[in-house]
Amino acid sequence: MLTGKPPVELVGQVRKALSLGKLASVLDSKASEWPTFVATQLVNIGLRLCEPNSKDRPELTPSIVRELEQLHAPKERVVPSFYLCPILLEIMHDPQIAEDGFTYEGESIRSWFRNRHETSPMTNLKLSSLHLTRNHGLRLAIQDWLCKS
Numbered sequence: 001m002l003t004g005k006p007p008v009e010l011v012g013q014v015r016k017a018l019s020l021g022k023l024a025s026v027l028d029s030k031a032s033e034w035p036t037f038v039a040t041q042l043v044n045i046g047l048r049l050c051e052p053n054s055k056d057r058p059e060l061t062p063s064i065v066r067e068l069e070q071l072h073a074p075k076e077r078v079v080p081s082f083y084l085c086p087i088l089l090e091i092m093h094d095p096q097i098a099e100d101g102f103t104y105e106g107e108s109i110r111s112w113f114r115n116r117h118e119t120s121p122m123t124n125l126k127l128s129s130l131h132l133t134r135n136h137g138l139r140l141a142i143q144d145w146l147c148k149s
Contacts, residue, residue, distance in 0.1 A: 002042055004028030011050050018043055038071050066090060083142050087112065087121050092142060095135040099127040103135045 003010060003026050017026045018040070027039055045067060051057045058064055070090065085092050085105035094106035100120035104112075112121055113130050120127055 002027055002039060002046070004030060011047065014043060015047060018047075041067070041071055080145070082138070083145065091146070092138070095138045095142070096132040097135050098132055099129045100125065103138055106132070 003014065005013075005026070005028075014023075014026055017023050023036075023039060023043060045064065048058055079091060082103070083091050085095075085108050086102060087108045088105055090105070092103070092105045095103045096106040096109055097103050098109055098120065100123055102120065102122045104121070109121070109132060118126055118130065
């Protein structure tokens with residue numbers, strides 16, 4: 001998809017171009033300009049999925065899907081650190097404030113609690129409560145920032 005070339009020996013050609021810093025030489029110019037960061041990320045994901053040994057290939061898990069979703073947002077724009085979940089280091093879609101005062105991705109902090117953690121992921125101090133509060137202001141700011149991307 002990225003190269004427009006037949007698949008015969010393509011993995012080797014792409015790996016070589018990537019290692020030499022000449023990825024643009026194998027990209028399909030007819031498919032328009034590929035942002036360097038996006039093309040590199042797609043190539044890295046694609047190469048992982050092309051591993052000959054099935055044990056070395058990742059499954060199409062939510063983390064792979066999230067990696068692909070993240071490519072929609074231009075990476076040249078620096079993501080404000082407070083938009084990132086401190087556990088996942090990914091942009092939050094459901095920011096939740098925990099008792100430690102930090103904001104986390106909702107599913108991430110709930111998973112932390114389900115795994116019987118009663119401490120802050122950031123400070124390692126015992127939390128007085130496992131109650132979460134939606135961070136509506138931050139959610140709206142993140143949505144606005146993503147729309148402007």
